[in-house]
Amino acid sequence: MTDCTECGADVVLPDDLEVGEIVDCDTCGTELEVLETAPPSLDRAPELAEDWGE
Amino acid sequence: MRVGILYSRIRQDEKLLLGELRERGHDVEKIDVRKHGFGLDGTDASLADCDLVVDRCLATSRSVHLSEVCETYGVPVVNSADTAAVCANKAKTSLALADSGVPTPETTVAFTPESALEAIEAFGYPCVLKPVVGSWGRLMAKVESESAAEAILEHKDTLGHYEHSVFYVQEHVEKPGRDVRVLAADGEPIAAMTRSGDHWLTNAAKGGDVDPLAVDDELAEIVADASDAVGGGLLGVDLMERGGGGGYTVHEVNHTVEFKALNEAVDVDVPAAVVDWLETSAAESTPEVTA
Numbered sequence A: 001m002t003d004c005t006e007c008g009a010d011v012v013l014p015d016d017l018e019v020g021e022i023v024d025c026d027t028c029g030t031e032l033e034v035l036e037t038a039p040p041s042l043d044r045a046p047e048l049a050e051d052w053g054e
Numbered sequence B: 001m002r003v004g005i006l007y008s009r010i011r012q013d014e015k016l017l018l019g020e021l022r023e024r025g026h027d028v029e030k031i032d033v034r035k036h037g038f039g040l041d042g043t044d045a046s047l048a049d050c051d052l053v054v055d056r057c058l059a060t061s062r063s064v065h066l067s068e069v070c071e072t073y074g075v076p077v078v079n080s081a082d083t084a085a086v087c088a089n090k091a092k093t094s095l096a097l098a099d100s101g102v103p104t105p106e107t108t109v110a111f112t113p114e115s116a117l118e119a120i121e122a123f124g125y126p127c128v129l130k131p132v133v134g135s136w137g138r139l140m141a142k143v144e145s146e147s148a149a150e151a152i153l154e155h156k157d158t159l160g161h162y163e164h165s166v167f168y169v170q171e172h173v174e175k176p177g178r179d180v181r182v183l184a185a186d187g188e189p190i191a192a193m194t195r196s197g198d199h200w201l202t203n204a205a206k207g208g209d210v211d212p213l214a215v216d217d218e219l220a221e222i223v224a225d226a227s228d229a230v231g232g233g234l235l236g237v238d239l240m241e242r243g244g245g246g247g248y249t250v251h252e253v254n255h256t257v258e259f260k261a262l263n264e265a266v267d268v269d270v271p272a273a274v275v276d277w278l279e280t281s282a283a284e285s286t287p288e289v290t291a
Helices: B012-023 B060-073 B081-087 B090-099 B113-123 B146-159 B217-230 B260-265 B270-284
Strands: A022-024 A031-037 A040-044 B002-007 B027-032 B052-055 B107-110 B127-130 B141-143 B167-171 B178-185 B188-196 B209-212 B234-242 B247-254
Touching: B002 B012, B002 B060, B012 B027, B012 B260, B012 B270, B052 B060, B052 B270, B060 B081, B081 B090, B081 B217, B081 B247, B090 B107, B090 B167, B090 B217, B090 B247, B107 B113, B113 B127, B113 B146, B113 B167, B127 B146, B141 B146, B178 B217, B178 B270, B188 B217, B188 B260, B188 B270, B209 B260, B217 B234, B217 B247, B260 B270
Parallel strands: B002 B027, B002 B052
Antiparallel strands: A022 A031, A031 A040, B107 B167, B127 B141, B127 B167, B178 B188, B178 B234, B188 B209, B234 B247
């Protein structure tokens, strides 16, 4: 668990956390990018870009 | 083998892939493409000693450029730069499919609102207006009247990126409330599903319900042909079924294919099948590394 960079609430993290993964803050809804896993470090994720997709 | 994963965001699809690769003991190098520069003859990214690089870039622009960069460095990459270039652009995809005789919806590309309106009128209503670059069903328009067409064209022309002035007009195919996604590796189907919904867009990303689909000979043949038409590789081939026994028509081929929804819908272990194919691809590659 770590803090949301936007609202400070606790963010629950999966056991298999990956750098580059996006997790949602259940409190404020912000998408957070995982910068580090040990210890976990989060930052606000980039906004959706027009050419994103598959 | 040593596998490079080009990424800028790790989705569930990449986690499935990473998990399978690591479970098999492969050496995985995650390469966040935002953190590196890519020169004409080399890079600080750890590409050079990879047996295979897998392009999982979320951004189409990065995917297209970096697959080209890898090939220039002599690093084997999936998918190929040619495949990425064709699949990244719907107009190129349509041309490639039609050129190979693969059934695909009737399409016209126009470059001004006036000529686009003429194309729309020629198709009749409803027809479909799509961006040439884009995914997840975004910015698609089902055009149902002349006044709607005029408004959409004016908005695209005025507000959009320059690529929105490439007007990609397509017939509206009356499908039976679903479309079909087939994941294929060099034309060989791995698994397939239908995506159903009440909305005219039935993408899984739009919330369509997914169900497994058995691939019959007809579907397998058209998927193989579509794969060949765009240059092969690991692809998500999207098809619609025309009413009245009109058969399948291929409307899209995806080159950085997402498969988490498919993996949940079918009994096949999709990440395992993908890694099987990656292992084969790496074994068949003969890298000539210069990076």
